[in-house]
Amino acid sequence: MNCRIPCFCGAMPRLFITLFLLTFLSACAAAPQTTTIFFPPAPDAPHVQYLTSISTVRDIRSSLFAGEPGPGEKIAKPYGIAVTAGKIYISDVPFARVSIVDLVEKEFKQLPQGILKTPINIAFDEKGAVYVADPGTKGIVRFTYDDQITHFPTGEIKPTDMAARGKELYVVDYRSSSIKIFDIESGTLLDTLGRDSSKGEVLSLPTNMAIDKEGNIYVTNLGTCRVIKMDRSGKLLKAFGELGDRPGQFTRPKGIAVDDNGLIYVVDAGSQVVQIFDQNGQVLMFFGEQGSKGGTLNIPADIAVTRENLDYFRKFADPSFEVEHLIFVTNQSGPRKISVYGFGHTKPIIAANKTAQK
Amino acid sequence: MKRIFRTGIAAALLVGSTTLAHAGLVDYTAGTGIATSPHNMNLYLPIASSGTNTGDPGHQICKFCHTPHNAVATGQSGYNPLWNRNQVTQNFLPYNGLLAADYMTDPTFLEKSETLQAVIDPADMMDGPSRLCMSCHDGTTAIDSYSDKMGSFTPTSSRVVLAPTGVSPAGDTGGNLMDDHPIGFDYNLVAAQDSKIHSANVNIGWIPASDRKCTQISELLYKGNKLTCASCHDVHNTAAKTADKPLLRVKAEGSKLCLTCHDK
Numbered sequence: 001m002n003c004r005i006p007c008f009c010g011a012m013p014r015l016f017i018t019l020f021l022l023t024f025l026s027a028c029a030a031a032p033q034t035t036t037i038f039f040p041p042a043p044d045a046p047h048v049q050y051l052t053s054i055s056t057v058r059d060i061r062s063s064l065f066a067g068e069p070g071p072g073e074k075i076a077k078p079y080g081i082a083v084t085a086g087k088i089y090i091s092d093v094p095f096a097r098v099s100i101v102d103l104v105e106k107e108f109k110q111l112p113q114g115i116l117k118t119p120i121n122i123a124f125d126e127k128g129a130v131y132v133a134d135p136g137t138k139g140i141v142r143f144t145y146d147d148q149i150t151h152f153p154t155g156e157i158k159p160t161d162m163a164a165r166g167k168e169l170y171v172v173d174y175r176s177s178s179i180k181i182f183d184i185e186s187g188t189l190l191d192t193l194g195r196d197s198s199k200g201e202v203l204s205l206p207t208n209m210a211i212d213k214e215g216n217i218y219v220t221n222l223g224t225c226r227v228i229k230m231d232r233s234g235k236l237l238k239a240f241g242e243l244g245d246r247p248g249q250f251t252r253p254k255g256i257a258v259d260d261n262g263l264i265y266v267v268d269a270g271s272q273v274v275q276i277f278d279q280n281g282q283v284l285m286f287f288g289e290q291g292s293k294g295g296t297l298n299i300p301a302d303i304a305v306t307r308e309n310l311d312y313f314r315k316f317a318d319p320s321f322e323v324e325h326l327i328f329v330t331n332q333s334g335p336r337k338i339s340v341y342g343f344g345h346t347k348p349i350i351a352a353n354k355t356a357q358k
Numbered sequence: 359m360k361r362i363f364r365t366g367i368a369a370a371l372l373v374g375s376t377t378l379a380h381a382g383l384v385d386y387t388a389g390t391g392i393a394t395s396p397h398n399m400n401l402y403l404p405i406a407s408s409g410t411n412t413g414d415p416g417h418q419i420c421k422f423c424h425t426p427h428n429a430v431a432t433g434q435s436g437y438n439p440l441w442n443r444n445q446v447t448q449n450f451l452p453y454n455g456l457l458a459a460d461y462m463t464d465p466t467f468l469e470k471s472e473t474l475q476a477v478i479d480p481a482d483m484m485d486g487p488s489r490l491c492m493s494c495h496d497g498t499t500a501i502d503s504y505s506d507k508m509g510s511f512t513p514t515s516s517r518v519v520l521a522p523t524g525v526s527p528a529g530d531t532g533g534n535l536m537d538d539h540p541i542g543f544d545y546n547l548v549a550a551q552d553s554k555i556h557s558a559n560v561n562i563g564w565i566p567a568s569d570r571k572c573t574q575i576s577e578l579l580y581k582g583n584k585l586t587c588a589s590c591h592d593v594h595n596t597a598a599k600t601a602d603k604p605l606l607r608v609k610a611e612g613s614k615l616c617l618t619c620h621d622k
Contacts, residue, residue, distance in 0.1 A: 040442040044441060045441070079498075093496075208498075222499060223399070244426050244428040246428045252494065268450075271425075273450060276441075284440045284441045285442045289450070301496060333492065
């Protein structure tokens with residue numbers, strides 16, 4: 001990063017000069033990292049770049065204003081992650097709280113505490129309410145936009161993930177290995193999916209789910225190490241994956257996300273990678289892996305794919321790489337709690353130049 | 359990126375009848391083998407699916423943790439990453455710690471615990487068996503499989519996740535295992551610096567032999583020096599080896615487990 005320090009005349013008090021120097025030097029110190037980490041690595045064309053990580057409030061503030069993070073300003077052991085209205089929601093399991101990373105205000109906040117016991121995953125509905133799957137309270141806690149807190153009436157289940165679509169709330173029940181669909185207003189159970197073998201493969205220890213823009217459901221299954229895609233009626237549309245250590249296989253499939261192009265992202269806590277699949281279940285690439293360097297993952301859990309905050313994170317991208325959307329992955333161990341990646345492509349003009357040079 | 363081929367451990371243990379699959383998870387007996395222990399996922403699956411899922415078709419136990427190593431199958435549809443064409447001959451590396459080379463080139467993660475006279479590197483504290491444990495004991499699969507709440511599905515505390523400090527009274531730090539349940543450190547280094555820690559290479563004569571299923575502390579350490587989850591926990595509920603519930607190598611009664619290492 002090019003850092004220019006203006007030249008001041010001697011009349012300026014020394015204090016101000018010092019302050020200015022501090023300001024500019026700090027800005028330089030907080031400059032994005034210079035090491036570029038692409039996945040897949042060269043010579044393959046890059047599709048994902050590791051951008052940065054967020055573990056405490058210091059990671060989103062310039063060093064000039066960053067003091068020691070307070071108790072509510074760090075992430076301990078995150079599991080779920082979800083993004084809405086520019087804010088990143090993270091469930092911090094040992095602290096029994098959901099932290100909110102506000103990149104605009106550059107601060108960490110929390111959902112009201114004392115209600116959740118073991119918050120796992122997070123979802124939002126169209127009205128701005130936040131839903132937290134909390135096996136500790138054997139249910140789902142809803143935080144509405146007007147600060148009302150209610151236990152969503154699910155009955156005795158072990159919820160591990162949710163998604164809201166229209167007037168329905170989809171809930172992964174680990175206890176019964178099923179997806180339960182509730183009326184989002186009344187809490188009435190409308191449907192139970194994933195247990196009818198006549199409609200296809202049944203669910204087996206499901207932990208995480210995602211919904212695509214057509215309303216299809218994607219579920220990761222620890223029991224069979226398979227990803228199951230079904231429609232709203234529970235009809236099997238696609239199933240792929242198996243237990244193993246090869247690309248396309250899983251050991252601990254956890255978080256799952258689907259982007260607008262239909263690409264499916266699956267986090268594996270065992271092999272510590274995120275694998276990207278197309279709609280045919282064909283594995284396209286993987287990123288992460290073990291290690292201490294930036295870009296690696298450490299017992300990763302959940303994933304969020306978003307176009308929000310693109311401008312904020314684009315400053316971390318290589319000048320040759322056009323970030324189309326962001327990928328957030330939580331790490332349950334290690335120094336980086338939230339790893340931030342950019343999904344994209346090499347900018348056409350640069351790609352053309354490289355071709356010309358060859 | 360430097361990668362290493364590693365032969366996985368093939369799982370081959372076949373379990374008996376399906377009636378076993380409906381055994382409860384709570385009432386297991388210490389030291390009776392993994393097949394009837396909570397770590398047999400085939401017991402877990404039927405409960406979690408109201409009996410409609412009877413577990414692995416062959417009722418294999420080991421493969422859930424000792425991931426089958428599948429040979430490279432170039433050309434096999436669906437298993438060649440289209441965008442990683444230069445890495446199609448690679449396998450993932452489950453459950454391993456970080457590479458020593460990485461660690462040495464970037465030691466900035468080193469943090470020193472105030473109470474423990476050892477360095478725990480948060481990047482590799484889950485090295486060895488611990489990573490394997492924590493990939494399930496993370497709040498979803500085994501959130502309540504801790505202490506006497508084994509398999510009950512009714513966790514009652516935010517601390518039941520095998521993690522860490524929970525909400526500390528002081529409201530500070532937390533979140534890593536440094537404060538109250540440290541793992542991932544070099545035991546021998548601690549023993550050398552702290553006179554209240556027993557040496558790893560002497561016979562544990564101060565704990566009655568009938569109360570422990572180990573002879574020396576070094577047996578309990580990963581690669582002979584690193585303390586992991588498996589240092590205290592016999593995760594396989596090894597026949598005639600597990601000393602106590604929950605899957606302990608030394609009896610908890612009288613704090614014998616603690617006193618195995620701590621000379622207090």
